[in-house]
């Protein structure tokens with residue numbers, strides 16, 4: 001293979017990569033725009049607190065929202081917030097360096113939830129559930145402090161479908177993770193602008209953009225084993241039946257309460273026959 005041919009092939013490859021990346025970026029922006037519109041996630045004048053964990057999903061969310069902010073027909077503010085939970089070896093310089101380099105306003109909220117979790121969680125149990133609960137509580141409070149009107153979280157379509165199965169298999173509940181939510185104390189509105197995005201797309205986007213990823217396992221804990229099992233189950237299904245996860249996600253937005261069995265959601269007790277038509281039919285039949 002001569003050098004000229006190699007150079008031309010390399011150029012072709014990089015053109016192909018650029019085209020692929022542009023398609024991916026367009027798809028992600030389209031999906032985010034659609035989720036924002038479908039759930040009326042952003043209003044004029046909103047101050048959006050974008051929560052950054054240092055993982056691929058939240059980096060991609062910030063990047064896409066910043067891109068949309070430039071072209072959106074409405075004005076809204078973006079503030080990035082990371083919570084430094086004081087896990088051992090947390091690389092505390094990574095996010096400030098990145099956020100400064102892209103010129104976005106940001107806060108690093110320092111709270112040693114790591115020690116609390118270590119004290120409270122019994123030996124052998126995973127930290128993640130309590131850790132994320134404490135993180136959520138601190139972030140809600142901080143949103144109030146900085147006057148944020150919305151809190152944006154980076155959960156994507158696959159997180160939502162996994163949560164649906166976690167609740168179904170282990171909680172006996174038909175519930176997932178909504179794209180928009182009013183917190184229990186009614187003080188915060190949470191939005192998930194990546195709700196329509198596939199995890200694979202976010203991984204590819206993050207790889208292409210080379211975000212400085214901080215792994216969420218610095219504390220030596222592992223994410224809930226059950227979630228990993230469900231992740232594998234969904235990946236197997238999608239391999240064997242491409243599009244299945246897509247269909248399941250569509251079902252979350254296409255619920256028929258009268259075809260389930262939740263008496264709080266549908267008034268089964270008051271079901272009654274419509275007798276007006278019956279009697280009209282009978283009268284018609286007699287007169288014929």
Ligand code: SF4
Nearest residue numbers: 127128131216219221
């Ligand atoms: S891996 Fe560690 S930091 Fe991440 S949620 Fe679990 S306990 Fe918290």
